[in-house]
Amino acid sequence: MEYQISDKLKNMKPSAIREIFKSLTDPRIIAFAAGNPAAESFPADTLARLSSEIFEKEAVKALQYGITEGYPPLRALLEERLASRFGVKKEGNTLLVVTGGQQGIELTCKVMCNEGDVVIAENPSFIGALNAFRSNGARVVGVPLEEDGMNIEALEAAVRANPRAKLLYTIPTFHNPAGISTSFAKRKQIYEVAKKHGLVILEDNPYGELRFSGEEIPTIKSLDTDGLVVYCGSFSKVLSAGMRIGFLSAPDEVAAKIVVAKQVEDVHTNQFFQMLCAAYLQNCDIDAHIAGIRALYKRKSALMLKTLDENMPSVVRYTRPEGGLFLWCTLPDGIALDGFVQSALERFVAVVPGTAFNCDESAPSQSFRLTYATPTDEQIVTGVKILSEIVKEKNGGNR
Amino acid sequence: MEYQISDKLKNMKPSAIREIFKSLTDPRIIAFAAGNPAAESFPADTLARLSSEIFEKEAVKALQYGITEGYPPLRALLEERLASRFGVKKEGNTLLVVTGGQQGIELTCKVMCNEGDVVIAENPSFIGALNAFRSNGARVVGVPLEEDGMNIEALEAAVRANPRAKLLYTIPTFHNPAGISTSFAKRKQIYEVAKKHGLVILEDNPYGELRFSGEEIPTIKSLDTDGLVVYCGSFSKVLSAGMRIGFLSAPDEVAAKIVVAKQVEDVHTNQFFQMLCAAYLQNCDIDAHIAGIRALYKRKSALMLKTLDENMPSVVRYTRPEGGLFLWCTLPDGIALDGFVQSALERFVAVVPGTAFNCDESAPSQSFRLTYATPTDEQIVTGVKILSEIVKEKNGGNR
Numbered sequence: 128m129e130y131q132i133s134d135k136l137k138n139m140k141p142s143a144i145r146e147i148f149k150s151l152t153d154p155r156i157i158a159f160a161a162g163n164p165a166a167e168s169f170p171a172d173t174l175a176r177l178s179s180e181i182f183e184k185e186a187v188k189a190l191q192y193g194i195t196e197g198y199p200p201l202r203a204l205l206e207e208r209l210a211s212r213f214g215v216k217k218e219g220n221t222l223l224v225v226t227g228g229q230q231g232i233e234l235t236c237k238v239m240c241n242e243g244d245v246v247i248a249e250n251p252s253f254i255g256a257l258n259a260f261r262s263n264g265a266r267v268v269g270v271p272l273e274e275d276g277m278n279i280e281a282l283e284a285a286v287r288a289n290p291r292a293k294l295l296y297t298i299p300t301f302h303n304p305a306g307i308s309t310s311f312a313k314r315k316q317i318y319e320v321a322k323k324h325g326l327v328i329l330e331d332n333p334y335g336e337l338r339f340s341g342e343e344i345p346t347i348k349s350l351d352t353d354g355l356v357v358y359c360g361s362f363s364k365v366l367s368a369g370m371r372i373g374f375l376s377a378p379d380e381v382a383a384k385i386v387v388a389k390q391v392e393d394v395h396t397n398q399f400f401q402m403l404c405a406a407y408l409q410n411c412d413i414d415a416h417i418a419g420i421r422a423l424y425k426r427k428s429a430l431m432l433k434t435l436d437e438n439m440p441s442v443v444r445y446t447r448p449e450g451g452l453f454l455w456c457t458l459p460d461g462i463a464l465d466g467f468v469q470s471a472l473e474r475f476v477a478v479v480p481g482t483a484f485n486c487d488e489s490a491p492s493q494s495f496r497l498t499y500a501t502p503t504d505e506q507i508v509t510g511v512k513i514l515s516e517i518v519k520e521k522n523g524g525n526r
Numbered sequence: 527m528e529y530q531i532s533d534k535l536k537n538m539k540p541s542a543i544r545e546i547f548k549s550l551t552d553p554r555i556i557a558f559a560a561g562n563p564a565a566e567s568f569p570a571d572t573l574a575r576l577s578s579e580i581f582e583k584e585a586v587k588a589l590q591y592g593i594t595e596g597y598p599p600l601r602a603l604l605e606e607r608l609a610s611r612f613g614v615k616k617e618g619n620t621l622l623v624v625t626g627g628q629q630g631i632e633l634t635c636k637v638m639c640n641e642g643d644v645v646i647a648e649n650p651s652f653i654g655a656l657n658a659f660r661s662n663g664a665r666v667v668g669v670p671l672e673e674d675g676m677n678i679e680a681l682e683a684a685v686r687a688n689p690r691a692k693l694l695y696t697i698p699t700f701h702n703p704a705g706i707s708t709s710f711a712k713r714k715q716i717y718e719v720a721k722k723h724g725l726v727i728l729e730d731n732p733y734g735e736l737r738f739s740g741e742e743i744p745t746i747k748s749l750d751t752d753g754l755v756v757y758c759g760s761f762s763k764v765l766s767a768g769m770r771i772g773f774l775s776a777p778d779e780v781a782a783k784i785v786v787a788k789q790v791e792d793v794h795t796n797q798f799f800q801m802l803c804a805a806y807l808q809n810c811d812i813d814a815h816i817a818g819i820r821a822l823y824k825r826k827s828a829l830m831l832k833t834l835d836e837n838m839p840s841v842v843r844y845t846r847p848e849g850g851l852f853l854w855c856t857l858p859d860g861i862a863l864d865g866f867v868q869s870a871l872e873r874f875v876a877v878v879p880g881t882a883f884n885c886d887e888s889a890p891s892q893s894f895r896l897t898y899a900t901p902t903d904e905q906i907v908t909g910v911k912i913l914s915e916i917v918k919e920k921n922g923g924n925r
Contacts, residue, residue, distance in 0.1 A: 128724070128726075128752055128753045128754055128777070129724075130638075130726070130777070130779055130780055131638070131692060131724075132637060132638070132780075132783050133636065133637055133638060133639055133640050133643075134640050135636075135640075136636065136637050136783045136786060136787055137783075139783075139786045139787075140786065162591075163590055163591050164590075166586040166590065169585070169586060169589040169590070171581065171585035171586065171589060174581070174585075174589070175578065175581035175582075175585065178577055178578075178581065179574065179577075179578060182570065182573070182574035182577065183574075186568070186570035186573075186574065187565040187568060187570065188768075189768060190568040190570060190573070190765075190766035190767070190768050190769065191562055191563075191565065191568070191766075191767055191768050192561075192562050192762075192767045192768055193768055226625060226770075226791075226792040227792050227793055229790065229791070229792055229793050230791055230792045233790055233791050233792075237532065237534075237535065237661070238531060238532055238535050239529075239530070239531070239532060240532055241532050241533050241534070241641075242640075242641055242663075244532075255789070255790060255793070258786075258789065258790045259790035259791075261790075262636070262786070262787055262790045264641075293530060325527070325528075325530075327527075327529070353527055354527045355527060363591075366589075367589035367590075367798075368589070368590055368591045369587075369588060369589050369590050369591055369592055369794075369796070369797030369798060370589065370796055370797070370798060371625075371792055371793065371794070371795070371796050371797075378527070378529070380529055381529055381531075384531050384535045384536075384538075387535060387538045387539065387657075387661070388535055388538075388661055390654070390657065391628065391632055391654060391657045391658040391660075391661045392625075392628070392629055392632050392658075392791060392792075393625040393626050393628055393629045393632075393770055393791075393792065394626055394628050394654065394770065395768075395770070396770070397768065397769055397770050397796040397799060398768030398769070398770075399766075399768060399769060399799070400796060400798070
């Protein structure tokens with residue numbers, strides 16, 4: 128049979144990252160490409176204990192259908208935490224549990240965008256979000272990212288040039304892939320641009336808990352006095368990525384439509400793990416647990432940076448992250464990205480080429496993404512040295 | 527702010543069933559309206575034991591990101607089971623794990639339909655599917671359901687009248703809400719119509735394991751020699767509804783696009799529960815467990831039918847299901863459905879009005895859906911007697 132695939136899916140390909148992820152099963156590979164959090168981030172023993180308690184005391188409730196909005200005690204606990212930790216106001220907003228932050232992004236686009244509408248995003252940006260927009264038939268327009276966030280003039284220009292712009296997608300804190308954070312000044316400017324042009328801001332904050340140096344910056348959602356901002360967060364980097372529990376806070380009217388859209392996607396998020404998250408928040412010290420994750424990433428990122436500083440030719444630029452999982456490296460113009468990534472893979476080091484994160488899929492890139500979260504210390508040192516060697520070879524041996 | 531909600535979500539309302547479901551927290555209510563399986567369907571003790579074992583032996587794998595297609599051992603086990611139990615061929619088809627059968631339905635529509643395309647469905651049909659189609663901007667065209675399945679002439683006419691028809695949605699076994707099964711003869715005819723007109727069939731089979739009388743009927747997917755059929759199933763009615771683990775088998779090319787669409791909806795389905803399902807299939811006798819569920823529903827449906835036979839005026843018609851969870855009742859023209867449902871709720875009996883299941887949301891209905899799965903025996907007797915009383919009152923005391 129000749130299948131007539133829908134226009135929005137016809138030309139979409141599996142995410143480059145997930146394809147690389149599938150190839151990472153080769154044990155010889157040093158996986159700088161993964162987006163996985165460190166295994167140490169998952170408080171497995173505590174989750175095992177709480178899990179037994181749920182089976183003992185509330186098994187049927189945990190295994191039966193729940194409501195689309197989410198498990199009420201978890202919603203209440205998250206509302207408290209988002210208010211106290213991230214300045215997310217309760218009044219006027221509804222907190223929903225979603226199946227990973229990814230679902231929050233996808234649902235927001237589905238609710239706000241018709242096919243052909245435009246989503247403005249940082250360039251580069253998170254591939255899972257870009258593909259979520261594309262899968263809804265939206266067109267993504269990229270705004271160049273600087274060291275302190277989007278170029279505001281370019282943002283203004285993009286909004287003016289695209290009257291069908293509906294949504295402004297941003298990862299202001301520990302950006303994936305670029306590793307940078309948007310300054311407080313730029314967060315306020317982004318909010319003002321959105322307000323002026325009637326855009327909804329989708330603030331994606333999966334790494335917000337993972338700061339290991341520098342000062343906290345208020346979320347854009349904390350500035351939201353006009354009901355412009357949908358805020359997405361996740362437990363993936365602090366409790367478990369595989370359980371797929373995320374959450375969002377959206378203006379009530381938008382949230383009501385997100386509930387309808389979620390209902391037909393998966394009815395509700397895994398009930399058992401929602402109860403497990405609630406039990407964890409209620410009975411355990413999540414901040415102490417997160418402090419441990421931060422210390423781990425601080426040490427690992429420092430090791431990666433030190434190894435880069437000592438070995439990588441200075442023609443390669445790289446970010447010095449204050450949190451999150453990623454480091455973003457940029458090759459000099461003389462070295463072709465494709466060949467570099469290929470050479471690295473041949474020597475069993477996997478990185479993600481920057482092209483995967485481009486808003487315009489056909490645009491070139493000189494950058495690649497590294498993670499320090501999952502490789503061992505030894506792998507970090509060995510892998511960075513291999514990457515440095517390849518640069519030296521391709522750069523004619525010059526530093 | 528004045529939100530510009532997307533056209534496809536703008537006029538959608540929360541599912542009537544889920545709204546009723548939320549109101550069922552009142553303990554005085556006899557809940558004939560729910561779509562929940564019986565608590566006894568969940569092998570909680572076994573799941574608790576297997577769950578501890580996963581935490582002991584493979585905690586990190588269970589809590590870390592998995593791949594979009596699903597946990598490989600579970601996929602292999604399901605492929606075997608679908609082949610042996612339901613005649614689903616492995617060659618040419620890909621088995622995927624999805625976040626409940628609901629996600630399988632929604633993804634299939636997203637992949638096959640542009641906005642404005644038509645999905646042909648039985649009328650009445652499962653509201654979660656109808657809303658999934660609507661949320662993708664598809665238009666639903668209903669085909670009248672008879673006691674042995676769709677009216678085939680009406681199906682032919684609907685396809686001819688709708689050149690943008692892409693998908694044919696059917697629940698051939700223990701239909702929700704109508705309780706009937708499509709005969710083998712009609713399954714073959716439906717397949718031929720789809721083949722002739724180049725439609726993809728979406729065969730939804732969440733209740734296929736729950737036959738308690740009569741003869742098994744081969745699935746439409748077992749007839750699929752042309753790669754026309756996407757088959758959706760679920761563990762919701764046999765292991766746990768709250769865990770949200772479903773599965774589908776689709777022709778390889780369609781499945782490849784479903785993977786892309788799923789990746790951006792939730793990355794993958796809850797990894798821990800996928801491993802739990804695999805452990806259950808591998809270590810436990812699921813058929814023995816299902817035999818227990820069938821016996822339970824056989825007894826409960828018989829009690830409901832007996833109470834109806836003894837109390838309900840004969841002006842009310844009702845189906846005699848051979849499996850599944852539901853019984854479908856039709857009032858005589860003289861009794862208005864809305865008033866009946868309202869009167870029942872005032873006497874603390876909740877039923878779902880048939881209007882909720884209409885393909886055309888504004889069409890009238892004289893029918894309502896009852897479940898025997900979750901009410902206690904006493905509630906079944908009391909509730910049916912109350913419904914019978916209301917019919918007698920509204921029917922002027924005549925049988």
